[in-house]
Amino acid sequence: MKIQKNLEIIDLGLKYKDTLIIGDLQFGYEEYLNKKGVMIPRFQTEDALERINNTISKCGDLKRIVFNGDIKHEFGRISKQEWSSITRMLDELIKSYVVVIVKGNHDVLLEPIIKNYGKKVSFVEKFILDDLFIVHGDKLFNCKEKTIIIGHEHPSISFVEKPGEKFKCFLKGKWKRKNLIVIPSFSSLAVGSDIRQEKFLSPYLENGIKDFEIFIIEDKVYNFGKFKNLEI
Numbered sequence: 350m351k352i353q354k355n356l357e358i359i360d361l362g363l364k365y366k367d368t369l370i371i372g373d374l375q376f377g378y379e380e381y382l383n384k385k386g387v388m389i390p391r392f393q394t395e396d397a398l399e400r401i402n403n404t405i406s407k408c409g410d411l412k413r414i415v416f417n418g419d420i421k422h423e424f425g426r427i428s429k430q431e432w433s434s435i436t437r438m439l440d441e442l443i444k445s446y447v448v449v450i451v452k453g454n455h456d457v458l459l460e461p462i463i464k465n466y467g468k469k470v471s472f473v474e475k476f477i478l479d480d481l482f483i484v485h486g487d488k489l490f491n492c493k494e495k496t497i498i499i500g501h502e503h504p505s506i507s508f509v510e511k512p513g514e515k516f517k518c519f520l521k522g523k524w525k526r527k528n529l530i531v532i533p534s535f536s537s538l539a540v541g542s543d544i545r546q547e548k549f550l551s552p553y554l555e556n557g558i559k560d561f562e563i564f565i566i567e568d569k570v571y572n573f574g575k576f577k578n579l580e581i
């Protein structure tokens with residue numbers, strides 16, 4: 350579904366011309382949960398790689414993949430799982446695409462991995478593409494571009510009829526006089542934070558999301574209109 354000129358939601362990704370933008374992958378989340386005593390099988394890497402390939406296959410002509418921050422989960426270190434997941438993914442992607450990793454607040458100590466890829470993978474604070482300004486969203490930046498795209502927030506929504514079930518969603522609204530698009534997390538483990546609780550992490554959402562449009566991702570994309578008009 351097109352949500353703006355040249356911007357199309359494809360699964361959990363956002364396509365702009367020959368570029369696919371993907372939200373928080375949070376590799377290493379299972380290892381982190383395992384260490385905390387939560388025993389879940391480690392399927393996240395397989396699942397994420399399969400999802401990425403699946404999304405890519407629906408994109409047609411693609412030259413570039415942009416990861417919009419938090420491709421890893423742990424803050425202060427790189428875990429074994431993170432290292433191997435990220436390496437496997439990048440090894441695969443650089444065969445066909447230019448890869449850009451926008452730095453998220455969890456992406457500390459990524460440089461040693463990324464350095465191995467030379468010019469094929471870049472690691473940046475922000476990425477500008479025509480009139481798009483792509484940043485993780487944990488802090489504010491000044492920009493000239495008309496549309497800002499952030500991750501970080503992991504938006505999802507629940508419904509009264511289906512308590513306990515959350516659906517990932519995209520948000521589209523305004524920040525100052527710019528368009529702001531929030532993309533959901535790409536991780537199957539981290540479904541996200543319920544926007545109905547109206548507690549937001551990103552400073553870009555400090556004024557709330559009443560006038561934001563909600564696009565829910567399930568078997569396809571559902572435009573639920575503006576948040577303030579939701580009757581749920």
Ligand SMILES: [Mn+2]
Pocket residue numbers: 418419453454455485487501502
């Ligand atoms: Mn983040």
